[in-house]
Amino acid sequence: MSTATDTVAVTGERRLTIAEAIREGIAEEMERDPRVFLIGEDVGIPGGFGGAFGVYLGLPEKFGHDRIIDTPISEKAIAGAAVGAAMMGMRPIPDMQYADFLFECMDELVNQAAKMRYMSGGKLKVPLVMRCPVGTANRGAQHGQCPESYFIHVPGLKVVAPSDAYVAKGIIKAAIRDDDPVLVFEHKLLYGSKGREQAGGLDLTAHVPVEDYVFPIGKALIKRIGSTITVVATHLTLYRCLAAAEELAKEGIDCEVIDPVSLQPFDTDTVFASVEKTGRLLIAHEDTLTGGWGAELAARVAEERLFSLAAPIKRVASYDVPLPVAPILEQAVVPTQARITDELRKLAKV
Amino acid sequence: MSTATDTVAVTGERRLTIAEAIREGIAEEMERDPRVFLIGEDVGIPGGFGGAFGVYLGLPEKFGHDRIIDTPISEKAIAGAAVGAAMMGMRPIPDMQYADFLFECMDELVNQAAKMRYMSGGKLKVPLVMRCPVGTANRGAQHGQCPESYFIHVPGLKVVAPSDAYVAKGIIKAAIRDDDPVLVFEHKLLYGSKGREQAGGLDLTAHVPVEDYVFPIGKALIKRIGSTITVVATHLTLYRCLAAAEELAKEGIDCEVIDPVSLQPFDTDTVFASVEKTGRLLIAHEDTLTGGWGAELAARVAEERLFSLAAPIKRVASYDVPLPVAPILEQAVVPTQARITDELRKLAKV
Amino acid sequence: MIPIDISGLTRDDAMHLYQEMLRIRRFEDRVYQLFLKGELPGTLHQYQGQEAVAVGACQALHSDPKNMDWITSTHRPHGHALAKGVSMRGAMAELYGKATGCCGGKGGSMHLGDPDVGMIPAIAIVAGGISVVSGLGLAFKLQKSGQVALCFFGEGASNEGAFHEGVNFAAVQKLPIVYVCENNMYGASTPFHKTSLVANVADRAAVYGIPSVIVDGMDVVAVRTAVAEARERAAAGGGPTLIEAKTYRFAGHSRGDARGYRTREEEAEWVDKDPIERMALAITSTGLADEAALAAVRVAVDTELEDSVEFSRNSPDPDPSDALTDAYATPITIGASS
Amino acid sequence: MIPIDISGLTRDDAMHLYQEMLRIRRFEDRVYQLFLKGELPGTLHQYQGQEAVAVGACQALHSDPKNMDWITSTHRPHGHALAKGVSMRGAMAELYGKATGCCGGKGGSMHLGDPDVGMIPAIAIVAGGISVVSGLGLAFKLQKSGQVALCFFGEGASNEGAFHEGVNFAAVQKLPIVYVCENNMYGASTPFHKTSLVANVADRAAVYGIPSVIVDGMDVVAVRTAVAEARERAAAGGGPTLIEAKTYRFAGHSRGDARGYRTREEEAEWVDKDPIERMALAITSTGLADEAALAAVRVAVDTELEDSVEFSRNSPDPDPSDALTDAYATPITIGASS
Numbered sequence A, B: 001m002s003t004a005t006d007t008v009a010v011t012g013e014r015r016l017t018i019a020e021a022i023r024e025g026i027a028e029e030m031e032r033d034p035r036v037f038l039i040g041e042d043v044g045i046p047g048g049f050g051g052a053f054g055v056y057l058g059l060p061e062k063f064g065h066d067r068i069i070d071t072p073i074s075e076k077a078i079a080g081a082a083v084g085a086a087m088m089g090m091r092p093i094p095d096m097q098y099a100d101f102l103f104e105c106m107d108e109l110v111n112q113a114a115k116m117r118y119m120s121g122g123k124l125k126v127p128l129v130m131r132c133p134v135g136t137a138n139r140g141a142q143h144g145q146c147p148e149s150y151f152i153h154v155p156g157l158k159v160v161a162p163s164d165a166y167v168a169k170g171i172i173k174a175a176i177r178d179d180d181p182v183l184v185f186e187h188k189l190l191y192g193s194k195g196r197e198q199a200g201g202l203d204l205t206a207h208v209p210v211e212d213y214v215f216p217i218g219k220a221l222i223k224r225i226g227s228t229i230t231v232v233a234t235h236l237t238l239y240r241c242l243a244a245a246e247e248l249a250k251e252g253i254d255c256e257v258i259d260p261v262s263l264q265p266f267d268t269d270t271v272f273a274s275v276e277k278t279g280r281l282l283i284a285h286e287d288t289l290t291g292g293w294g295a296e297l298a299a300r301v302a303e304e305r306l307f308s309l310a311a312p313i314k315r316v317a318s319y320d321v322p323l324p325v326a327p328i329l330e331q332a333v334v335p336t337q338a339r340i341t342d343e344l345r346k347l348a349k350v
Numbered sequence C, D: 001m002i003p004i005d006i007s008g009l010t011r012d013d014a015m016h017l018y019q020e021m022l023r024i025r026r027f028e029d030r031v032y033q034l035f036l037k038g039e040l041p042g043t044l045h046q047y048q049g050q051e052a053v054a055v056g057a058c059q060a061l062h063s064d065p066k067n068m069d070w071i072t073s074t075h076r077p078h079g080h081a082l083a084k085g086v087s088m089r090g091a092m093a094e095l096y097g098k099a100t101g102c103c104g105g106k107g108g109s110m111h112l113g114d115p116d117v118g119m120i121p122a123i124a125i126v127a128g129g130i131s132v133v134s135g136l137g138l139a140f141k142l143q144k145s146g147q148v149a150l151c152f153f154g155e156g157a158s159n160e161g162a163f164h165e166g167v168n169f170a171a172v173q174k175l176p177i178v179y180v181c182e183n184n185m186y187g188a189s190t191p192f193h194k195t196s197l198v199a200n201v202a203d204r205a206a207v208y209g210i211p212s213v214i215v216d217g218m219d220v221v222a223v224r225t226a227v228a229e230a231r232e233r234a235a236a237g238g239g240p241t242l243i244e245a246k247t248y249r250f251a252g253h254s255r256g257d258a259r260g261y262r263t264r265e266e267e268a269e270w271v272d273k274d275p276i277e278r279m280a281l282a283i284t285s286t287g288l289a290d291e292a293a294l295a296a297v298r299v300a301v302d303t304e305l306e307d308s309v310e311f312s313r314n315s316p317d318p319d320p321s322d323a324l325t326d327a328y329a330t331p332i333t334i335g336a337s338s
């Protein structure tokens, strides 16, 4: 698994982008389980896009239009159909072109998907996997949000946020096999190699073995071992933290960087163990600060490991404003590598 | 203002229930500002309910059906109409019969109400006041949620949660006069005196002066002064904390109980000052634990006042499950007075 | 009062329909008493007056466990549950919040259901069932199982976006779904004509390219016939049908509704169409059976009913610890804090 | 190519309509080049081919500042913005993300708008404008201002719940709203006929009890006439009208769309209906003006266009600190942490 964290290609490795890895993961699960199907807008139209980010290209030819279902622009219908089909023994993969549109089907997710099993006294299950691309990319306030934190607050839902191809393939397969509703949040700029520059120049592909594997929901990854500060981050921000860590290593600030991968359930044990070692914690995410998942993690540490802390817990996140479109404004909102480096430096000094 | 916290009636006082206070506050604002109007389901039908909890009874007779607008069962239309009218210079008060239905109009709230001003470069404003009754009352998973925490995570929205008649009237008036979208969360069991038993037997009415006043958004109230533990809580849970505090006072545990009133913006200064004094913090809310507003408050204290803490921060909230209907199950989920008392005792000992 | 037309029905068939409707009526009346006595927690949305719709519709569905039809229901599900086969004991115990309830005390009045008989927990979000039923139909279509999903909803629900998205999607996908709109003229206190410029919900089907029919919702046989036809079309791949049953709720919207928004005259007109009385009249006037036979049915129903009350009273409460199970099929450690 | 019918139009009127459409076409073509050159951030949803709808509709609205009509727009707002009076400089600078943009660099391509000319920021959530426009109409109704709100949306948006709830509410409330559906046959890659069993969006108006009309969206005069009529009805208290303009987007859905889901033949058929060419042909063939006059218009448009590009290039970037303003009208201290 540590290969997932390599940032330089080793010859002989099979390095894929996240888009390729997810496509492969979905295809494999559709092969092995006839109950799995895809449903969403523009997912399978011949001559179309293969989903908003091309992840599904080639799948309709393989699996046909019974299992790759194109819908009207009707998010409630998509989510509702997924919830209903899941209860009847299917394994739907509903697609949201942009996570920003989840707000159009919140009722189906929060009041139906998350509660049906409980209301039935445990007689039903709702296995579905909602794919939700997040992340700002100069598209403005309604096409760049990172809404994952809303969903960790919904008992009955599981939330994951893979950041590299190895994890992405493994966890989408785990999510499809899971008996509960899982929301998978993926960052637009990490799908291919376009985002490389934004990611501090780090390679965004990862080795993906050909053998079948799953990456378990609820397990974090230590992406960099260190002793000075524990850093927990996801998606593009994770790469910025890794780049910042390399930069600071030269100054003798040795960061331990953790990719939580799952946001609900959350692998607090891995974070606790690291904080016991470092005594310092910085949490970084592109989601806005107030009420973000970083708040929950900080609260748990302040409750379970308060006496391990040698310094205040620091959160670096997008400021509490909608997303502006101008690149210069956008970068003034999101957690940049510069801001992260700066805060880490300060934190090391406390 | 301290009269708002009295729990015994003083002769000559004008004690109102929260329902009466809100009705009075809305009526006064409709009197003074012709731009204010009410819109929602079953709000003004002759012979009807005056809203799900009777708060609007009498208003249609006073203000007519142009300003008390009954709608189809269409939450998106209600919220959308409010957003649009607000931008055109009106001051709508959209009504959600139960806060659980907010999930049907999340897009209008999160993507439109909260972002329109920002996207316009500050040229527009969206002054609306969404009324949202919360709280469990044996109605099951879809009619008892406390979804306020989702909205503190939405930059552009303001969130308040009044817990007594004095504050309720003052803050609904402040919200109506505010130039931004404000969501007002009120607890069903606190509207009248029905909830008294659930509230540890405390009187739920409060003195409400006849003179015009507003209670400012962003200001917390110290409901009980103490020195051992700082307790921050809202709604029904606030009363349980107050009752627990009296109980524990006999044991020499002297709690300072704070009603934050506003959740976004949040009066952290009042909490910080109290924590500096007590060194101990317990946060309690009926909203579920993970990702609740208590997490954000805990994170801020762990960041800004870590070294004032003599003990871990404790959160007492509803467990992370949907709401069951059976009273015995429901009470096993929500933060009861017994659980609060128990946790306070433990925390005092750390 | 005008008896319904039961020509062609056998005695057993007619008596069965009568009994099924009576089970709901007596259940609801008894539940109301129990509620007033403080034996039942929460609130109630009752079904008296609409029995012909639930019974007529469910009687047209397949209940054979191997390819069972399913239903979705609303905040007003007692009648649907009993008609679909949820046991009276299971339904009553659920209202009591007992461990023996059909949802183990986790669902309650607004969420009655039982997967074992083809009913998912009722969805109390208006039109929520219209969103979800698409998935039931889609699953049956993909599984080529021949099953059909039936969705009950009120006329008020037809103003929700979920109605538009759900019915349009089902129509385009030709899903095996039967939509049964119970138009009881009011959504809570609000008359339908104040919320729609078209008089009939059925009129809305045309824009989705699916057939619709308006049926007398106070006539159990008429409802069953309409649903049976729609069910066959759906099962044969003909896609969904929208059936609008004109009916009336005799009780208030929820307990403690003084019904000030409608007239006593209007209520009286509809009570004169009481679906159970009209059925009884049809049975006796056609000589299919006599008063004594009907009385025997009433006794049988009351026996079942009292048994369900006794059963519920004597049933154990759920264990408080049960509250923390069933949120997930694969449990996760619930938040660290208490 | 068949010229449109401009009988009755004055020379100035005809030339003005031609110029307004041309402004949009040239703007979009230029913007595409600039985008490919990397001068513009983000993405683009372009309007080439649909100019007659934006121009025809906006030309029928009142622009007098004292009782100005308003519009709502979509993810494809460039044409709507220019037609409604957003300055070319303000629109271009916004695409550049400059401080001088109509939204100060905070909105961008998908959120063009300017309250000063009666356009709220375009809403890029499909059908989002249909939700919000109800409020514009409601305000105008309550204020008895005689203003009208016009809502642009695509045929794909008519499958959203917001369409159903919004139009029904507006109909019941008789709000002064004109709905203009631009049916360009595709929602992204998806043809409308795969998402609706009815062929026309206009067919859906009947269930809301409001009038609808289908108009040639490649004929600016036809659009203007239809909208003008609907506007008068709305202003007079007659409630909303749904106008469906049959049109076509010549470009891809967004930049970099290879348009593999539609045929080149289909595209050619529609290019033959180019609203600008048909207008030009009408002007010259009727002798209202000659080629030289049209050429002069083209020069004027290009001058304005190049000025807007120069203006944008020379405009300052927003100050990074501006990013943290305007979230609230009454600022609140933004979260303690950095």
Ligand SMILES: Cc1ncc(C[n+]2csc(CCOP(=O)(O)OP(=O)(O)O)c2C)c(N)n1
Residues within 6 Å of the ligand: B041, B073, B075, B097, B101, B104, C075, C076, C124, C125, C126, C127, C153, C154, C155, C156, C157, C158, C184, C186, C187, C188, C253
């Ligand atoms: C989304 C949503 N909005 C509002 C409510 C509150 N509510 C419960 S029942 C009801 C009326 C429903 O009317 P109708 O659909 O005609 O069903 P009926 O009650 O007549 O059976 C309303 C408004 C709700 N439960 N869900």
Ligand SMILES: Cc1ncc(C[n+]2csc(CCOP(=O)(O)OP(=O)(O)O)c2C)c(N)n1
Residues within 6 Å of the ligand: A041, A073, A075, A097, A101, A104, D075, D076, D124, D125, D126, D127, D153, D154, D155, D156, D157, D158, D184, D186, D187, D188, D253
């Ligand atoms: C709620 C929502 N769902 C999906 C999208 C993604 N999306 C953007 S434009 C578009 C197609 C819209 O089609 P139509 O309404 O016909 O407008 P057109 O693009 O043809 O102008 C889609 C699906 C969105 N922006 N908002």
Ligand SMILES: [Mg+2]
Residues within 6 Å of the ligand: C154, C155, C156, C182, C183, C184, C185, C186, C187, C188
């Ligand atoms: Mg009804």
Ligand SMILES: [Mg+2]
Residues within 6 Å of the ligand: D154, D155, D156, D182, D183, D184, D185, D186, D187, D188
């Ligand atoms: Mg289109």
